[in-house]
Amino acid sequence: MSDKLRQISKVMQRLTEIAPAGWQTGIHIRFAQPLYLRSTYPQSWQDHYATNAYSLRDPLVFWGISRTGTVRWSEITLPDPFGVMDKAREFGLHYGAVISCGKITSRTIVGIAHGEREFTDEEIAETALLTDELHLAADLPQKLTPAAVEALALSAEGFTAEDAAGRLGITEDVFEARLASACSTLGVRTTAEALRMAREFQLI
Numbered sequence: 001m002s003d004k005l006r007q008i009s010k011v012m013q014r015l016t017e018i019a020p021a022g023w024q025t026g027i028h029i030r031f032a033q034p035l036y037l038r039s040t041y042p043q044s045w046q047d048h049y050a051t052n053a054y055s056l057r058d059p060l061v062f063w064g065i066s067r068t069g070t071v072r073w074s075e076i077t078l079p080d081p082f083g084v085m086d087k088a089r090e091f092g093l094h095y096g097a098v099i100s101c102g103k104i105t106s107r108t109i110v111g112i113a114h115g116e117r118e119f120t121d122e123e124i125a126e127t128a129l130l131t132d133e134l135h136l137a138a139d140l141p142q143k144l145t146p147a148a149v150e151a152l153a154l155s156a157e158g159f160t161a162e163d164a165a166g167r168l169g170i171t172e173d174v175f176e177a178r179l180a181s182a183c184s185t186l187g188v189r190t191t192a193e194a195l196r197m198a199r200e201f202q203l204i
Contacts, residue, residue: 003187004137004138004186004187004188004197005188005193005196005197007133007137008134008137008138011130011133011134011137012025012038012134014126014130015040015110015112015127015130016040018112018119018123018126018127018130019040019096019112019113019114019127020114020115020116021041021042021092021093021094021095021096021113021114021115022039022040022041022042022045022093022112022113023039023040023041023110023111023112023113024037024038024039024040024041024110024111025037025038025039025108025109025110025111025131025134026107026108026109027108027134027135027138028102028106028107028108028135028138029065029106029107029108029109030105030106035138036138041091041093041113042091042092042093044091045088045091045092045093048087048091052082054082054084057081057082057084058084059076059078059079059080059084059085060073060076060084060085060096060098060111061109062078063076063078063098063100064098064099064100064107064109064111065100065104065107065109067100068100068101068102068107069099069100070097070098070099070100070124070125070127070128071097071098072095072096072097072118072119072124073085073095073096073097073098074095074118076098088113092115093113093115094113094114094115094116095113095114095115095116095117095118095119096111096112096113096114096119097111097112097119097123097124097127098110098111099111099112099124099127099128099131100131101128101131101132101135102135108131108134108135108138109131110127110130110131110134112127143185144182144185144186144198144203145178145181145185147178147181148178148179148181148182148185149182149198149203149204150168150178151164151175151178151179151182152179152182152191152194152195152198152203152204153204154167154168155179155191155195156195156198156199156204161175161176161179179191179194182194182198186198
């Protein structure tokens with residue numbers, strides 16, 4: 001595992017400890033789509049949320065997109081015409097907080113939930129630090145070239161270097177160079193790590 005993925009995994013483990021009812025993060029939200037989305041909320045709530053397209057109606061998301069900082073769910077005064085927050089309580093998500101950081105063109109939002117009580121100021125402050133860590137750790141240094149993406153995609157499909165090179169009409173050395181370029185860009189050492197990161201961040 002790369003240092004970057006190891007750091008992200010460590011932060012997410014801590015979020016799980018802080019938020020007993022689950023958490024959700026959208027990292028580097030650009031053009032309404034996150035580079036990386038992860039949720040540990042109850043699966044039943046995730047399914048209901050997706051089925052009803054709540055991401056387009058959720059006051060928590062609106063708050064996080066429109067500003068940075070921290071806020072408890074109970075302090076959000078934005079309209080909730082679709083009753084998203086009331087419905088969340090039916091799934092055990094009674095208390096929570098939203099943390100938002102980053103530029104409006106690349107926002108990271110973390111939501112944490114508790115079933116029994118409000119989060120303390122200290123827990124919210126720690127989650128804000130963790131959100132900053134996620135935002136920084138997940139920021140890829142640069143975009144992969146189309147050739148590198150193509151090479152990773154073929155590797156992900158199980159093509160050998162020889163077969164992939166033949167399919168692309170290039171030599172094996174050139175194909176391997178494209179994989180090496182992807183590894184360098186992603187800051188990892190092996191193709192396996194590059195493939196994992198590319199999947200995690202929806203690059204392939």
